[in-house]
Amino acid sequence: MPALFSKIGNQQTLSQEIVQKIEAVIRQKKVLPAEKLPTEKELCRMFGVSRTALREALQMLSARGLISIRKGSGIYVNDYSSAHVIEPMNLFLELKLDRDYILYVVEVRKMFEPTIAQLAALNRSEDDLRKLSVNLQKLQQSPPDDCVKQGQIDRDFHLIIANACRNPIIPLIVTPIFQLMPRIRSIVYANVKTAQREAVDYHQRILMKIRDRDPEGAYQAMIAHLQRAERHSKEILSAADLKLQELS
């Protein structure tokens, strides 16, 4: 039977409706990044709404990174950057991170990073090489007991490689995953004394292969590195599951 009446009015709130309309013109590139939108007053007039509703809509768009609101100046369209993509994934992984997710992260890295190292070996610039060797020195010189710092340096090493691929989508994908490394490391590697020396060794080998533009070598070196890391993770995870409680 066909319904006699359909719902009156929009289910969504006014501000959500406004968001959609403004988002549409941005997505359709009718206003470009750095360009100014009409003032609040004008927008109110155009949409026929109060400033309250309009401002709530603007704050939503601003929270998602589509616009910037500058007091006394106006409303500007943002150049939607990778930061706005990475942050939600970061939050997601942070909220979901538990024993299982650590293993998922390790699995994903094992799947993708060798291929990334491969491409990096082909596309790396001289500048990438410099960054990598500076990073390696830092890792060698870092205090052996500062797990968090080592995790950060480790993360940067892998990030430099991801950026060396010269494909902007790759850092987008892997940055949030690498971002977890310092936190995971502080749990997993807390007791592994040899971890630092080992990491330096593996990084050195990877760096050499990338320097020599040897894709297959870089691929294999990265596999070796990650397999070693995975073994550590699994051993210590099963040995000390209790520690994971500290995460939350």
Next chain:
Amino acid sequence: MPALFSKIGNQQTLSQEIVQKIEAVIRQKKVLPAEKLPTEKELCRMFGVSRTALREALQMLSARGLISIRKGSGIYVNDYSSAHVIEPMNLFLELKLDRDYILYVVEVRKMFEPTIAQLAALNRSEDDLRKLSVNLQKLQQSPPDDCVKQGQIDRDFHLIIANACRNPIIPLIVTPIFQLMPRIRSIVYANVKTAQREAVDYHQRILMKIRDRDPEGAYQAMIAHLQRAERHSKEILSAADLKLQELS
């Protein structure tokens, strides 16, 4: 010279400050998903701010997917889902999509999808198989001239495989990339008459390898599929660059 005094008060707006405080308690899991936050009135009292400022903060959190505001009911913490991660990346790719980005997308798919097919062959369930064969039938039966629909079916095929990996991070990463396929396809494949038949062939081969739990076979079949697709893309992109203008 070091400044004697730093600015008084926070540079950021009141609402942004409120966002940080509420976000903190959610990140620290002091309130769990589905739990209710205090009412607007109480939050105003607690923070010592007006409803205007508070509501703008709430709308920001709601726009990012951290909370839901239900009229007449209250404010609830969300179960931060993968949808909130995928959407920003979707937007990013949509805004950046141009000739270069299409090639980046193809490259990323070539890098990661064979490995994904490999893992899917190992972890796939019977249900995954069913979904894949249903999808294949749909592709066979779809009208030959409806490029967009074919793109959607194609996308779903690859999404099913990504989900078959049983690693929740993988769909997170690849969904936004696959989401572009219908749009890209409508540009690239518009003139390729044989595209549909070819796609059916390749999909069939991949499906068989996954069915037989043959990781190496699935890997190779996926490589073949993507290399063919890449050739199409490049040929037609260089032949008809003008068409890209239609994107914006």
Next chain:
DNA sequence: AATTAATCATACATCTTACAAATTTAATTT
């Protein structure tokens, strides 16, 4: 007694008005 309708309290949604603070623009002075 059970079901349905009416009522009320609660909570979010929107509007209006007012003022504060930052920025930009114009005017003025040096």
Next chain:
DNA sequence: AAATTAAATTTGTAAGATGTATGATTAATT
């Protein structure tokens, strides 16, 4: 012409009032 000052513009915050949805309670009807 440059620097300073004043004015206008624009966003930030506040407070109060009205509108609308939700859920619980009470009254009425069957």
